[in-house]
Amino acid sequence: MAPAFQLSSLISALPDSEGGWGPPSSTESSLNEVPYAPYSKGDKLGRMADWTQDSGKDGRDGARGGRQAYNRNYRDQQVYGAGTSSLFSYQHAEDEASFSVVDNTRTSAKPRAGFGRGGGTIFRGRGARGTTTGGRGASTTRGGMRSQTGRADNRFDSRGGRGGARGGRRFGWKDWDKPQRNRDASVMVKPEWKMLEKIDFNRLAKLNLETDDGEDIETYGLLRYYDRANEKAAGVKTAERRLAVQDRLFFNPTASEDPVIQDLAQKDEATVFATDSVLSMLMCAPRSVYPWDIVIVREGNKIFLDKREGSQIDFVTVNENATDPPLDVSEGNKDAINTPQALSMEATFINQNFAIQTVNESAGKYECPQPNPFYNAEEDSEPLGSKAYRYRRFDLSLTEEEPMHLIVRTELDAVVKTAGVDQFLTIKALNEFDDRAQGSGGALNWRQKLGSQLGAVVATEMKNNSCKLARWTTQSILASSHQMKIGFVSRATPKDSNRHVILGVVGFKPRDFAAxxxxxLNNGWGIVRTIVDMCMQMPEGKYVLVKDPNQPVLRLYEVPANTFDEEEEEAPAQEGEADE
Structure with a gap:
């Protein structure tokens, strides 16, 4: 009878609710002071005691914080109401800090380090390649040992190097712990400059504008015929040729100083004028890492995309997009010839001489309808190099009511006869400085792998020099070039940056290479149109588009009209004082 009596007494003690089921809105016995946590019927029950989670020295779980405090056992549970669960949590006593669980289970002996049936032994030296000896199933990879399951063995050797990784280090290891590189800007931003826009690369990558293939307006210069003897088997010892230094004259003035562009602007042939080097830099901006700048001049309803004298745009970068690009001397690089500036000068020198050496000057020449517009026979004594300047027009209009056209000066390097038809070429050169040096980006040894693993070599260069190759491909497409010849030039010895050898030449179709x-390219045209629209909304004047040296950001500044003119005037004055 006792249970029935207790139940009836409890029922009689409950208050009546006239409004329906549940307790009334106000009762004498309030529940406001009772702690309450929201819950969900789908919540899973936890454990009264968890012996699998590590504890800190003070006995509290997750004392180290960060990822150590996160228990993977509960990652699939719902977290509804998890923030208030601490109201009911039990606080450990201080004497429990010394408590620990003793594991008396016997652990099995470690298996021998080996792979496959043979159970071979792994020999690891300092910075040496991982090597396996044993029976069938043993395998070796450049980044370390790889088991049959496909997972890399990332153990360290006794000297601190990673076993199996060339150079004792795997790229990507502890990249979060590397010091932040602070590169200098390509141009000094002065206090009187006014920043107008700040554009993140993520915004640029989403732009898109479809345009036509362009039309030819005029062609100037002369071209030599390409020497097919350069395309011997790449990587073969007999195919190596010394890169000779030859004096030839080339011109690369900016758009506003080009007499042909000035004449086309006066005839109102287009709205935007640029050179292929400046335009390709702007179209491939999201791939760039190193700093650069473009001078934008608006005169009336005309936009000129210019470059400064000695601008970084005229120089060829090396391993700009590598995971661990070359270091500067101030950053700890002990080899002065392998700094970014020295490698850029070396690559620019190689490209100029390689384009000269790959043509056959005794096989005649292809003369364009117009002569070279920059050459003056009375003042220039050196012979002209093989170069043609093709001026082409592209339609950037969004609607027929508001037309917008762009004229770009493109360059061609040689011509070749194919089935009796002349085809135009652009010639570029990739350079290898030292595959074991810092900043090589894990590149393969070209002398050993160029003949047998050409695809792997090209893929590595696409990764380490994404911006440079994208610019070259864009320039070839803008010039409507039929083929793009890419040479592989290496140092004669890794420690000498003055002597080089040509290891081989490979030809690509520009649009296939772009794919x-x-x-x-539609993304590049979208970037160009966006920057032009920004400048068209501004008043007439001079502007500078600056790539941030340490962040993927573009900044547009309004600058005084005489900016950069004073620097050009000071340079001749200093030369005159030095002569005196």
């Missing part, structure tokens, strides 16, 4: 490296 291989996932280059979208």
């Amino acid at each position: 291989q490296m996932n280059l979208n």
Whole structure:
């Protein structure tokens, strides 16, 4: 009878609710002071005691914080009401800090380090390649040992190097712990400059504008015929040739100083004028890492995309997009010839001489309808190099009511006869400085792998020099070039940056090469149109588009009209004082 009596007494003690089921809105016995946590019917019950989670020295779980405090056992549970669960948590006593669980289970002996049936032994030296000896199933990879399951063995050797990784280090290891590189800007931003826009690369990558293939307006210069003897088997010892230094004259003035562009602007042939080097830099901006700048001049309803004298745009970068690009001397690089500036000068020198050496000057020449517009026979004594300047027009209009056209000066390097038809070429050169040096980006040894693993070599260069190859491909497409010849030039010895040898030449169709490296020209045209629209909304004057040296950001500044003119005037004055 006792249970029935207790139940009836409890029922009689409950208050009546006239409004329906549940307790009334106000009762004498309030529940406001009772702690309450929201819950969900789908919540899973936890454990009264968890012996699998590590504890800190003070006995509290997750004392180290960060990822150590996160228990993977509960990652699939719902977290509804988890923030208030601490109201009911039990606080450990201080004497429990010394408590620990003793594991008396016997652990099995460690298996021998080996792979496959043979159970071979792994020999690891300092910075040496991982090597396996044993029976069938043993395998070796450049980044370390790889088991049959496909997972890399990332153990360290006794000297601190990673076993199996060339150079004792795997790229990507502890990249979060590397010091932040602070590169200098390509141009000094002065206090009187006014920043107008700040554009993140993520915004640029989403732009898109479809345009036509362009039309030819005029062609100037002369071209030599390409020497097919250069395309011997790449990587073969007999195919190596010394890169000779030859004196030839080339011109590369900016758009506003080009007499042909000035004449076309006066005839109102287009709205935007640029050179292929400046335009390709702007179209491939999201791939760039090193700093650069473009001078934008608006005169009336005309926009000129210019470059400064000695601008970084005229120089060829090396391993700009590598995971661990070359270091400067101030950053700890002990080899002065392998700094970014020295490698850029070396690559620019190689490209100029390689384009000269790959043509056959005794096989005649291809003369364009117009002569070279920059050459003056009375003042220039050196012979002209093989170069043609093709001026082409592209339609950037969004609607027929508001037309917008762009004229770009493109360059061609040689011509070749194919089935009796002359085809135009652009010639570029990739350079290898030292595959074991810092900043090589894990590149393969070209002398050993160029003949047998050409695809792997090209893929590595696409990764380490994404911006440079994208610019070259864009320039070839802008010039409507039929083929793009890429040479592989290496140092004669890794420690000498003055002597080089040509290991081979490979030809690509520009649009096929663009598809291989996932280059979208419509995105580049969208970037150009966006920057032009920004400048068209501004008043007439001079502007500078600056790539941030340490962040993927573009900044547009309004600058005084005489900016950069004073520097050009000071340079001749200093030369005159030095002569005196």
